[in-house]
Amino acid sequence: xxxxxxxxxxxxPWWKGVFSFDYKDRAIYxxxxxxxxxxxxxxxxxxxxxxxxTLLLKLVEDALAQGRDPKQILYFSFDEFxxxxxxxxxxxxxxxxxxxxxxxxxxxxLDEVQKLxxxxxxxxxxxxxxxxxxxxxxxxxxxxxxxxxxxxLAGRMFVFRVKPxxxxxxxxxxxxxxxxxxxxxKELLALFHQFVRTSGFPELLxxxxxxxxxxxxxxxVVEKILYRDIPTMLPIKDVGVLAAVFGLIAEDPGQLLELxxxxxxxxxxxxxxxxxxxxxxxxxxxxxxxNFSRNKRKTERKLKKYYPAIISPTLAFQDDERSQSKVxxxxxxxxxxxxxxxxxxxxxxxxxxxHDPATVPIEIKYGKIETAGILRFMRQLKLDEGCIVTNDQxxxxxxxxxxxxxxxxxxxxxx
Numbered sequence: 001x002x003x004x005x006x007x008x009x010x011x012x013p014w015w016k017g018v019f020s021f022d023y024k025d026r027a028i029y030x031x032x033x034x035x036x037x038x039x040x041x042x043x044x045x046x047x048x049x050x051x052x053x054t055l056l057l058k059l060v061e062d063a064l065a066q067g068r069d070p071k072q073i074l075y076f077s078f079d080e081f082x083x084x085x086x087x088x089x090x091x092x093x094x095x096x097x098x099x100x101x102x103x104x105x106x107x108x109x110l111d112e113v114q115k116l117x118x119x120x121x122x123x124x125x126x127x128x129x130x131x132x133x134x135x136x137x138x139x140x141x142x143x144x145x146x147x148x149x150x151x152x153l154a155g156r157m158f159v160f161r162v163k164p165x166x167x168x169x170x171x172x173x174x175x176x177x178x179x180x181x182x183x184x185x186k187e188l189l190a191l192f193h194q195f196v197r198t199s200g201f202p203e204l205l206x207x208x209x210x211x212x213x214x215x216x217x218x219x220x221v222v223e224k225i226l227y228r229d230i231p232t233m234l235p236i237k238d239v240g241v242l243a244a245v246f247g248l249i250a251e252d253p254g255q256l257l258e259l260x261x262x263x264x265x266x267x268x269x270x271x272x273x274x275x276x277x278x279x280x281x282x283x284x285x286x287x288x289x290x291n292f293s294r295n296k297r298k299t300e301r302k303l304k305k306y307y308p309a310i311i312s313p314t315l316a317f318q319d320d321e322r323s324q325s326k327v328x329x330x331x332x333x334x335x336x337x338x339x340x341x342x343x344x345x346x347x348x349x350x351x352x353x354x355h356d357p358a359t360v361p362i363e364i365k366y367g368k369i370e371t372a373g374i375l376r377f378m379r380q381l382k383l384d385e386g387c388i389v390t391n392d393q394x395x396x397x398x399x400x401x402x403x404x405x406x407x408x409x410x411x412x413x414x415x
Contacts, residue, residue: 004076004084004092011077014060014070015097023058024173024202026051028162033062035158036134041127044138046162047284047309048221051202052138053077055162056109059136063107071097072104077111078119086110086122101126106133114139114233120152127156140229161284164200166335167192167413173205181411189392192410196331197316214313221310222246225283234279241268242276249286250308251315253330254351256343257306277306284309287333292340292353305341307333324391325366328409332364332389335413344380348373361386364409371397371404378402387412 013019032055035042044052060073076089090108094100108126113119126133171178176191178184197213198204201221204213226243236242244266249255263273280286287309291302307330315323329351332338340353342361350373352362359381363374365388374386379402388397388406397404 001088001092004081004089005096007081008074008076008089008092008096011075012073014064014073019061019064019070021054021057021061023054023061025169026055026162027166027169028160029055029058032160033059036136038158039131040155041123041153041157042134042136043157043159044136044162045159046140047164048140048224049201049203050162050164052140052162053111054202056111056136056138059107059109068107069104071099073107073109075109075111078115079112082115082117084116086116086119086126090126101130101133104132106130108133108135110135110137112139113137124152124156127153140225164334165195165198165202165205166200167195167410170195170198170200170205173202178414181414185408185411188410188414189408192408192413196311196327197313199311200334210313210317213316217310217313222285225285230279230283236276236279237272238268241266242279245273245276246280246285246308249280249306250310250312253307253312253315253326254305254333256303258303287338289333289338289341289352292342292355303343309334321367325364328366328389328391329364332362332409332412336362342373342377344376348376350374350377350386353377359383363388365389365393366391369393369397369406371399374404375399375402 009015032042032044036059044055046052056075060075063073064070074093078084081089090101099106110116110123113123116122123135123137127135165173171191174191176187178188181188194208197208199217201216204216207213226246227239230236230242231239257277259270259273263270266273268276277286277288281288285308287307289305289307291304293302311327311330315327318324333352336352336354338352338354340355342350342353350361351364354360354362361374361377361383363370363386369388369390371388374388378384378386384402386402386404388404389409389412390406392408393406394408394411395406397406
């Protein structure tokens with residue numbers, strides 16, 4: 001109890017005095033704040049180091065600005081208190097502030113909540129018994145939200161995924177002017193390359209140092225998820241194999257994975273490989289794209305493409321065209337939240353198919369512009385317009401009534 005009390009004092013400075021911190025606006029915050037008026041628990045999830053704790057503290061700042069009693073706002077992180085019970089934390093809070101859960105309109109923010117054993121049932125009890133308590137939780141991966149929590153907290157929780165920075169947010173964080181875009185083209189291209197190397201992690205905002213970026217991504221994000229987070233929650237027989245599967249995808253993004261042959265190559269069963277890929281997806285380390293078809297059954301049966309959710313520093317700092325092409329393709333998949341690509345039996349291919357609300361084919365080309373694949377897709381689906389995203393080329397191609405806009409990635413992402 002003494003350690004919990006000490007942590008509470010340190011983590012809730014607004015109980016004693018004025019609270020302020022450096023916050024830079026995130027697009028998702030507007031969505032989160034709208035749901036603060038609802039009864040349901042708000043859950044923030046996503047990769048490590050993408051800014052979830054910062055968003056929690058922004059909620060504190062806003063609550064104070066709205067006139068909330070500082071002592072009616074409780075923040076606690078379970079990162080170093082895995083054996084603690086939620087009731088212990090709430091009892092310590094009541095003892096220190098004189099405020100019980102039954103008293104007043106409370107805001108309770110719980111960070112790294114997945115480390116609390118049986119957190120779902122503990123939260124459910126508080127939620128069901130105390131309508132005056134608004135609960136916001138966060139966790140470093142989606143695993144803790146997509147299993148027991150959806151069952152035990154069904155109807156009681158809204159989930160928000162906090163992603164790495166978008167390019168627009170990166171520029172905003174850097175306080176870089178970019179409008180009108182044509183006036184800043186040279187600067188924006190250089191900044192886009194720097195943004196790609198950071199993988200959108202806020203703490204890498206001001207560095208372009210290869211060693212710092214590599215060490216940060218490896219030690220503070222990837223290794224902690226692979227070697228600590230996933231194995232504590234899921235049945236992993238060999239973490240080294242899991243890491244090898246991720247490394248395979250990270251160093252060669254956009255592969256069409258044939259699970260039977262790959263499982264034989266790495267010496268595990270097809271079922272184990274399938275499970276490992278699923279775990280990597282659920283931990284937000286890997287993104288899977290489906291081969292687009294208007295027939296959903298065909299989409300599920302076809303081969304899938306896999307991309308890392310974090311740009312490999314090894315690839316990002318390579319100067320050759322193949323590496324940079326892979327990097328550009330990956331960053332566009334991630335920035336556009338892509339779900340589909342397209343490939344036919346003749347190996348004609350389009351990198352990204354956006355499908356909501358309209359069907360839009362987007363091909364990614366770092367170097368030479370090729371149109372055969374995208375034109376074939378456009379003819380097949382009777383589309384008049386498509387897009388080729390490039391590093392720095394811009395023009396319009398018209399062929400047999402089909403219009404293809406060629407545009408630099410930085411400009412596409414700012415539109």
